Amino acid sequence: MTAPSPDFALEIVGLNKAFGGLKVTQGVSLSIRPGERRLIIGPNGAGKTTLFNQISGDMRPNAGQIKLFGEDVTTLAPHQRAHRGLSRTYQIITLFAGDTLEHNVTLGLLGLLPSRWQMWRPLSSYRHLAEEARRTLDSVGLLHLAAHPVSDLAYGEKRRVELAMALSQKPRVLLLDEPLAGLSNAERATVKALIASISKQTTVVMIEHDMDTALDLAETVTLLNYGKVIVDGQRDQVIVDERTREVYLGA
Ligand SMILES: Nc1ncnc2c1ncn2[C@@H]1O[C@H](COP(=O)(O)OP(=O)(O)OP(=O)(O)O)[C@@H](O)[C@H]1O
Ligand SMILES: [Mg+2]
Numbered sequence: 001m002t003a004p005s006p007d008f009a010l011e012i013v014g015l016n017k018a019f020g021g022l023k024v025t026q027g028v029s030l031s032i033r034p035g036e037r038r039l040i041i042g043p044n045g046a047g048k049t050t051l052f053n054q055i056s057g058d059m060r061p062n063a064g065q066i067k068l069f070g071e072d073v074t075t076l077a078p079h080q081r082a083h084r085g086l087s088r089t090y091q092i093i094t095l096f097a098g099d100t101l102e103h104n105v106t107l108g109l110l111g112l113l114p115s116r117w118q119m120w121r122p123l124s125s126y127r128h129l130a131e132e133a134r135r136t137l138d139s140v141g142l143l144h145l146a147a148h149p150v151s152d153l154a155y156g157e158k159r160r161v162e163l164a165m166a167l168s169q170k171p172r173v174l175l176l177d178e179p180l181a182g183l184s185n186a187e188r189a190t191v192k193a194l195i196a197s198i199s200k201q202t203t204v205v206m207i208e209h210d211m212d213t214a215l216d217l218a219e220t221v222t223l224l225n226y227g228k229v230i231v232d233g234q235r236d237q238v239i240v241d242e243r244t245r246e247v248y249l250g251a
Contacts, residue, residue, distance in 0.1 A: 005069075006034075007033065008031045009032050009035075009036065010031075010173055011031050012055070012065070012067075014027050014063060014065065015027070015063070016028075016061060016062045017047075017054060017227075024050045027064075028228070029229065030229065032220075035203055036203055036220060037204050040205065041223050042223055042224035042225050046226065047226070048177075049091055052175050054066065056086065056088050057081045068081065082169070087167075088166065089166050090177055094162070095162065098151060100146065100147055101142065101145050101149075101150055102137065104161070105137060106129050110129065136167075139164050140163070140194065142164075156188075160191060163176070170202070171202055174205070176204065176205070179206065180210045180214065192217065220238075221238040230244075
């Protein structure tokens with residue numbers, strides 16, 4: 001008999017995180033369905049990245065529960081969550097600038113980049129890694145730069161590499177922390193198309209300030225402010241909500 005499929009890809013209940021006296025997430029609860037495209041918005045310092053850090057396991061919450069496809073992962077290490085299909089990108093680029101692009105991607109696939117956890121693989125699959133690294137680069141049109149140091153790449157190209165690395169794991173849940181930040185218009189269009197092309201097998205949760213671009217990609221939106229969920233629901237309803245205007249749009 002197969003287990004019933006859970007209603008939620010990601011379910012968060014009452015997540016609290018404080019740094020000293022500063023309460024950064026305060027009772028955050030979220031339920032995200034399989035295949036959903038969820039956008040997380042909110043002013044600087046609202047606790048968005050801290051929320052992702054708790055979901056990925058990079059930070060332990062002080063209280064609350066995180067479930068991935070019905071399984072409680074709250075006390076699991078980052079790589080154990082990765083094993084269960086969770087993948088993320090970071091707000092700050094985590095590639096080694098002096099190393100080649102191909103080597104970076106290979107290290108990423110091995111789980112050896114700093115502050116980055118990836119799928120742990122059986123030894124027998126290592127010989128396929130170089131091929132996989134090249135496939136990953138090809139998928140974002142950067143294979144021709146494989147032998148170049150990362151420092152040769154434009155900022156937008158680095159972001160595409162990180163996104164491709166996360167996608168190469170075929171994650172069930174993908175967390176994207178400001179994937180469009182700092183990009184030119186042309187780069188933004190490229191990265192946006194890449195995100196739009198992600199299979200519905202993957203649930204996508206994205207933090208993004210660039211509402212004009214990000215709203216197109218979102219089905220549902222959560223607004224955080226001072227570590228609390230202020231509004232949560234269907235995109236169009238959240239946009240017109242009075243509380244969204246007050247907090248985010250400054251209207
Ligand atoms: N490791 C830490 N130690 C102490 N304070 C922290 C730590 N991480 C985050 N904070 C604080 O928590 C608050 C929320 O930070 P967080 O990075 O989650 O915000 P954010 O919503 O992602 O903001 P932004 O839009 O600027 O990326 C900020 O006041 C920040 O200074
Ligand atoms: Mg942030």
